[in-house]
Amino acid sequence: MNTINDPSGIALRTPFPHSSLTELCQLCRALGDWFVSNWTSTAQPRSHTYKHHLSWNTLSESAFKGCSFCYQLALEGEERYMGGTIAYKIQHGKPTAFTAEMDGESAKITVRCDKLEWCVLDVYTMPDDPMLQDWIPISSQQDNTFHHALVSTSTVGRKWFKECTTVHAECRIRNRFVPTRLIDVGLLEGSETLKLLDTKQSGISNDMELKYATLSHCWGQTEHITTKTDTLKKHKTGIAFSELNRTFKDAVLVTRALGLRYVWIDSLCIVQDSASDWQRESFLMGSVYNGGAINIAADGAEDGDQGFLSKRAPSYFPYTLPGKESYGMICMKASKRKRLLEYHGNLRRRAWVLQEYALSTCSIRYNMNGIVWECRSGCFYDSEVLFEENQYRREMRALKSLPLQLRHVAATSPASEISEVMALWRKLINEYSRKELTFEMDVLPALTGLASLVRAAIGDQYLAGIWRRDLPAALQWVPVTQDWRSTTYLAPTWSWAACKKSCPIMYPLSSAAQFRVKVLDAAVTLVGSNPFGPVSDGFVKLEGLAQRGAFKRLVPHLPALHIVFQHNERQVTQSLGHMKYESDIVKLPPVWCLQLCVQRDDSHLYGILILEEDRKENVFRRLAYESVWMTDSDWDGAQREVMIIK
Numbered sequence: 001m002n003t004i005n006d007p008s009g010i011a012l013r014t015p016f017p018h019s020s021l022t023e024l025c026q027l028c029r030a031l032g033d034w035f036v037s038n039w040t041s042t043a044q045p046r047s048h049t050y051k052h053h054l055s056w057n058t059l060s061e062s063a064f065k066g067c068s069f070c071y072q073l074a075l076e077g078e079e080r081y082m083g084g085t086i087a088y089k090i091q092h093g094k095p096t097a098f099t100a101e102m103d104g105e106s107a108k109i110t111v112r113c114d115k116l117e118w119c120v121l122d123v124y125t126m127p128d129d130p131m132l133q134d135w136i137p138i139s140s141q142q143d144n145t146f147h148h149a150l151v152s153t154s155t156v157g158r159k160w161f162k163e164c165t166t167v168h169a170e171c172r173i174r175n176r177f178v179p180t181r182l183i184d185v186g187l188l189e190g191s192e193t194l195k196l197l198d199t200k201q202s203g204i205s206n207d208m209e210l211k212y213a214t215l216s217h218c219w220g221q222t223e224h225i226t227t228k229t230d231t232l233k234k235h236k237t238g239i240a241f242s243e244l245n246r247t248f249k250d251a252v253l254v255t256r257a258l259g260l261r262y263v264w265i266d267s268l269c270i271v272q273d274s275a276s277d278w279q280r281e282s283f284l285m286g287s288v289y290n291g292g293a294i295n296i297a298a299d300g301a302e303d304g305d306q307g308f309l310s311k312r313a314p315s316y317f318p319y320t321l322p323g324k325e326s327y328g329m330i331c332m333k334a335s336k337r338k339r340l341l342e343y344h345g346n347l348r349r350r351a352w353v354l355q356e357y358a359l360s361t362c363s364i365r366y367n368m369n370g371i372v373w374e375c376r377s378g379c380f381y382d383s384e385v386l387f388e389e390n391q392y393r394r395e396m397r398a399l400k401s402l403p404l405q406l407r408h409v410a411a412t413s414p415a416s417e418i419s420e421v422m423a424l425w426r427k428l429i430n431e432y433s434r435k436e437l438t439f440e441m442d443v444l445p446a447l448t449g450l451a452s453l454v455r456a457a458i459g460d461q462y463l464a465g466i467w468r469r470d471l472p473a474a475l476q477w478v479p480v481t482q483d484w485r486s487t488t489y490l491a492p493t494w495s496w497a498a499c500k501k502s503c504p505i506m507y508p509l510s511s512a513a514q515f516r517v518k519v520l521d522a523a524v525t526l527v528g529s530n531p532f533g534p535v536s537d538g539f540v541k542l543e544g545l546a547q548r549g550a551f552k553r554l555v556p557h558l559p560a561l562h563i564v565f566q567h568n569e570r571q572v573t574q575s576l577g578h579m580k581y582e583s584d585i586v587k588l589p590p591v592w593c594l595q596l597c598v599q600r601d602d603s604h605l606y607g608i609l610i611l612e613e614d615r616k617e618n619v620f621r622r623l624a625y626e627s628v629w630m631t632d633s634d635w636d637g638a639q640r641e642v643m644i645i646k
Helices: 031-041 056-065 068-081 085-091 145-166 232-237 246-257 275-291 351-359 391-400 402-412 415-432 445-458
Strands: 048-051 096-103 106-113 116-125 181-184 193-198 212-216 262-264 294-297 316-320 327-334 362-367 370-375 378-381 513-515 518-526 535-552 562-567 570-575 591-599 605-614 619-627 639-645
Touching: 031 048, 031 316, 031 327, 056 068, 145 246, 145 362, 145 370, 193 232, 212 246, 212 351, 246 262, 246 294, 246 362, 275 351, 275 445, 294 351, 351 391, 351 402, 351 415, 351 445, 391 402, 402 415, 402 445, 415 445, 562 591, 591 619, 591 639, 605 639
Parallel strands: 212 262, 212 294, 294 362, 619 639
Antiparallel strands: 048 096, 096 106, 106 116, 116 327, 181 193, 181 262, 316 327, 362 370, 370 378, 513 591, 518 535, 535 562, 535 591, 535 639, 562 570, 591 605, 605 619
């Protein structure tokens, strides 16, 4: 959720798209001239103050309109003083001011809010800047972000890579796998020709240790080069570097900078117009990422044309030297910090990327914060600052360690650990359901890699996103939004995968439930050969106490529905909140409540509300999972029913 569009709040948990970070507001645009003018006015000035935005409202509004520097200040303020004094004062109209100070050759700007320090910015120029030709003793740095990112990859990136593969015990455990196709980037750094390598035709097998990188990226809406049936042969002969989009070019440069020769890119290594090739390769995708030496994550690129090597937020300020015609740019950036704000870029919102992240042993991410290294042992920024440990980081590290946990489970099969895997799978689905999919039909294929890894470890039956041994607990999901039904058949109604794309679902945090339903049978019908892919049908057969009810609209003109259950002389009305149902209430089929469980922590009774579809065959469709407004005494005399939910 991007919350900065509400200037009354202070949470900025998701950065803006980079396309909006291209302008400076009027106040920020004047910073360069203010700094240089005051710096040259008297010999070695000690302090000058510049009044910036006078409230959080105006600062956040400026950031939302696209001012990159205001946005960076907002992030700095949030990171240091979330909910604290700074946040309180800027929300209540206290002014923010910049104070320029100098210590030898070190120029700094301190940002304060009502005398409290907000953040400190280093100020420097480019090596060829005209300011250096004057008497001003200010340091210079080469800060070409494209060049810097490649240099950092060749130095710091290689260092991380070597340490990860040789020192980190958890990261040294890797699976050998050779993808069907790879992009050969060549041995020469400046080579302009690449080629699509067919590994089988080249005699390369899984027994050989072949190091390759993988790319995680956003396709976006732009057109880019892909491998199709009619270009497959041509791409094996050669692919001109100039044919690649900016993101693919950057991926090739990073692959070479890391000392690798091969990179796997989905749109080039999978034949895009071949259904059979796509099914086969999507099934192998988990092995591709799990077997890769490193994953390159283009966090900052919204599409293929943007690239990711130059994606640091701009922080350059134009100026004109007083009394002269010469002009230049000064740069401001935050001083080295003890911790960094976690960045959730466009890439992390993609559903496919969740398994790419989890299955890759190590990832090198390029975003507006710089270069970030993530592996099973930790997370590091290219200035070698350790990220702050928080709940999100712990959960992500647990997700990245899932392959190791599954490897252990496969070897020992302890019941307690299998139970932990099932609980982790439900947490994973909570996170996955919030991700974005371009095509709804990908809801199951995008989890194929993780699902295949879990099945290899526990040997269980996979049922449209749910594991057979996790029934009936896996039926407890609840959609967060009212309008959750997809108009396209994606999965049986009892599976969370039946929800339309990007519809968040929640499994209960507590698993301490006493289940009162018996699972008799369950199965799905697959569309293709992928056992974890799309399905065309499915059912789960349950036996348990059930009661029949009737829909009722207590307030005639409001959409909220209720269900009335008649028990002896007593009526029990079950609220459905504001759940929407498109059909006229008169046309709705009979509704049943099937007892599912009692939660041990709150003693609440929970059940599945199901719609009668074919009473003769006992076929039903799921409507909701609800806390049931009936006590045990209300179930006296209820019959155990065998119900098939489809």
